[in-house]
Amino acid sequence: MDGVRKTFDEWAQNGKAESMETEHGKNVLKFLKTVSFDNPFTFLDVGCGNGWVIRKIAKEESCKKSIGIDKSKKMIMQSQKKIESQKEEFFHTDIESMDYKGKFDYIFSMESLYYADSIEVALNRIYKLLKPGGQFFCGTDFYSDNKATTRWRDIMKIQMHLHSKKEWKGFFHKAGFYVKTKQVKDTTNTKKWKREMGTLFIIGTKPEK
Numbered sequence: 498m499d500g501v502r503k504t505f506d507e508w509a510q511n512g513k514a515e516s517m518e519t520e521h522g523k524n525v526l527k528f529l530k531t532v533s534f535d536n537p538f539t540f541l542d543v544g545c546g547n548g549w550v551i552r553k554i555a556k557e558e559s560c561k562k563s564i565g566i567d568k569s570k571k572m573i574m575q576s577q578k579k580i581e582s583q584k585e586e587f588f589h590t591d592i593e594s595m596d597y598k599g600k601f602d603y604i605f606s607m608e609s610l611y612y613a614d615s616i617e618v619a620l621n622r623i624y625k626l627l628k629p630g631g632q633f634f635c636g637t638d639f640y641s642d643n644k645a646t647t648r649w650r651d652i653m654k655i656q657m658h659l660h661s662k663k664e665w666k667g668f669f670h671k672a673g674f675y676v677k678t679k680q681v682k683d684t685t686n687t688k689k690w691k692r693e694m695g696t697l698f699i700i701g702t703k704p705e706k
């Protein structure tokens with residue numbers, strides 16, 4: 498079993514999935530508030546952990562389907578236990594080999610993509626899974642401009658690809674996206690990096706053609 502899967506299987510069982518929900522929640526919710534979910538839409542969360550974003554999104558009136566995937570089977574089991582509506586669905590798969598017939602209006606990912614074996618392969622897959630005009634919101638706290646988080650790789654001791662904001666933008670361009678970025682800061686947080694650098698969201702829009 499690969500190290501990423503093994504680590505997050507453990508995290509699913511020792512309460513760390515819920516800690517991530519708390520730790521990531523504020524900035525993610527702040528970001529999601531800037532998205533207008535007015536028209537009927539479908540949503541995919543890549544590396545959904547315990548499924549907290551999926552449950553939140555499924556509550557949006559215009560949401561038709563809110564699907565979470567994770568390469569950790571234990572995370573998916575946790576998510577399935579917490580299902581609150583018929584709009585929610587969870588699958589145990591990694592994004593690289595995800596097999597799905599439909600296409601999504603929005604794809605989201607928080608603190609997940611940099612664990613992929615190849616960010617390029619994952620991004621190409623995400624691009625294909627989006628409808629024309631669809632958007633991918635990719636949140637990361639771990640980026641090289643955010644110096645305080647760069648030591649996480651030594652602590653985690655698993656595959657984590659460290660890139661700068663500029664490099665992330667380059668990956669998105671290469672996959673075919675129009676790209677924008679947004680840094681969401683938490684000005685009252687006790688952690689300096691949360692106040693000064695915050696979560697980097699790379700926003701990729703698939704051209705309409």
Ligand SMILES: C[S@@+](CC[C@H](N)C(=O)[O-])C[C@H]1O[C@@H](n2cnc3c(N)ncnc32)[C@H](O)[C@@H]1O
Binds near residue numbers: 544607619
């Ligand atoms: C740091 S956790 C974040 C979980 C969740 N997004 C959150 O904010 O609470 C990263 C998650 O991504 C999953 N993951 C990592 N690489 C993945 C991949 N290639 N495909 C699908 N899931 C992946 C891990 O199993 C883990 O549950």
